[in-house]
Amino acid sequence: MIDSMRGEARALFDVAVAAADPAVAVRCALAGAPVAGERIWLVAVGKAARSMAGAALEVLGARVAGALVVTNAENAAPLAGAEVHVAGHPVPDAGGLRAAEAVEGMLARAGAGDVVLALISGGGSALLPAPVEGVSLEDKAEASRVMLGAGMDITAMNSVRQHLSRIKGGGLLRAAAPARVVALILSDVIGDDLRVIASGPTVAPIAPRAEVRAMLAARGLWARLPGAVRAALERAEVAEALPGADNRLIGSNAMSVAAMVRESGGKVWNSALCGDVAQAADALVARMRAVGPGRVLAFCGGETTVTLHGDGAGGRNQELALRVAAGMKGVQRPWVFLSGGTDGRDGPTGAAGGMTDGGTLGRIAAAGGDWRALLDNNDSNRALALAGDLLMTGGTGTNVADVQIIVMA
Template sequence: MDLRETAKSLFQTACTAADPGMALSRALNTHPLPRPDVGGAYRIVAIGKAAVPMSERLISGLKGQDFKALVVTNYENARPVNGAVVMASGHPVPDENGAKAAFAVEAMLADATPADRVIALISGGGSALLPAPVEGVTLADKAETSRLLLGAGVDISQLNLVRQALSRLKGGGLLRSAHPAPVTGYILSDVIGDDLRVIASGLTVAPAGSRAEARALLKGKGLWADLPASVKAALQKKRDETPLPPAQNLLIGSNRKSLEAMQAAAGPGAVIVSDRLEGDVADAAAKIIAAAKAQQGPGCLIFGGETTVRLQGTGLGGRNQELALRVTMGMPELGRDWVFLSGGTDGRDGPTDAAGGMVDGVTVARIIAAGGDPAALLANNDSHRALSLAGDLLISGATGTNVADVQVLLLGATP
């Protein structure tokens, strides 16, 4: 198997290790569903890119028990689920279908009783898929706020701090909607460090911070003046500070587990260099290049995380595609073959059809031969165009899971 085929195989291994149905099965073996009281039923809310396979696995094991189920996922992963209502909505940009789904979730939980058991199946993407703006804020205003934050290169924790402050359901809002029914959450993590407050913006946990902290972040990034008036007004209102109803939250899968599966599949000598590849994509590329230069002999270097891109141009791309482009442009002559792959385990990198990119020592030459200017394309944040010219886009299609991004650098032997 050549280096490119090996890299693709390892990426698939990472996605398989995060298979939502298998992860939920393992969790249910150790933490079975709590049973409803007499007269009660299950109310299942599945939210995120992995919502369909998670709900399928759960419903298949209910064996005639009473339940209602609502599944909210992205368009690419949507398909019918026996016994459930499936609603598809926009990601990464929220849309009106997501707003309708949020109202549907609230409606299903509105008459829950203490005898019922609410089961929340949560995976990455829930923040965008289930927009529920607070009173006075429109979906367009909230989307504009997210656009400003993403353009400023904020990380997922900072983005979700603001999202929670502007949402009825995030930051524990789902618990308030479900009260007085007890809530159990089975959560597939798409964030580094597995902070439950950040995954899908913390539907079943306390918020990551206060509205005052959200205001401070926005002002510190120089964004406050550009915010819609309704958003500024909402962030200056006092939040409901009554204690959240309790919930049991169980982490069932993560990026680290996928990295360990890649390492095992790669065999002896494979190394997980970092499971926290975060921050600006240019800094991440520099770390990968440094690791390549330091590697003696052939090797398999594995990384995982979620970088950020500062938007300065009008091109199309995503953090994985830009990371791959930066690595190939910055990699010195190593005197041996190498391949670098960076991909989102959900199969989609930014608003594109690609999961990421897979590059090598002649990617830049292929871009130029196809009529592209790599430096100009990078400056315009047009990594999708650059990698398309080289034939180096990583296309996987929707995977039905999401545990952030994985990277692998394969280094051949020195001639």
């Protein structure tokens, strides 16, 4: 029975990923609202950048004057008609810096009668670093490491990143001016705030610098940031109106969760499973333990955060799956829990997440592991590997945050 339940959960995860197919979303968007203009400059950035660019090139053809794709290594491959750059994620690297400079160079060629088509997906914040004056790439990378380790959510992190970048927080619009900008956006952010997705290159910033400084200080992170980063955040705001943009949302986590519901008839338990991973696990376990008899098939969507206390490997989805297994210890009723990133990568690991059941803790112990010690060390990847419970998909070519699937008999 457990094998069939695990197979069902895995198949529904594939449904969620397929619903966020970036190429299909781009084709539909361009068919429904064609982009007018004789000369189009194409910039695609994010984990879904290559697929999005490929679809756009097919539709727009010879009108594309130049095309740049910036994505992570797992999703990178040559694309006819485009220059593909590989950049680091989740911590920015030199490849991303070179990509950002290439993007700025191409945008400088766009004229008043041209259109810049920006294809934006999750991951763009790290993949396209363009540090402001006085801030080095290593400064930005260290700031990212500090914020990630502190368990900051994506909105808070990107509110900082926007003020350290020439491209984020509407910077792409300035670089593209006087050309008109159309952006097709695949959201990896719960609630689909366009200012947060890839740190909002085609929209205004999330918060002014004074609010960002106060937020960092309240979290005890201000003094841990590099001096150059603090100096950049202390600069006075420049009152400058942003050029306009035609921003279009073409895919989201909610659409993927809805696809699983349509496919299976299951129910949505939580469409915004966010916040601390331990608290999210406790809430899920409480609900799983409380449901009455009969089959249960339920879904969640969201993006939790992990505060690092150890030096193990893992990610929010793997830790969530392990914590649910721990919380369900002793429950005799058959159950399966899957938590996975739709991009196919969870944290700095090769796994998309984890899929656990009532036998997970026993399998870890039988393989010589101590699940409590591994969890305390933030080593969920090792724990789930011992159990054979890692969710392995490889790069999916899309990114609409995370989904969770609960199956109970």
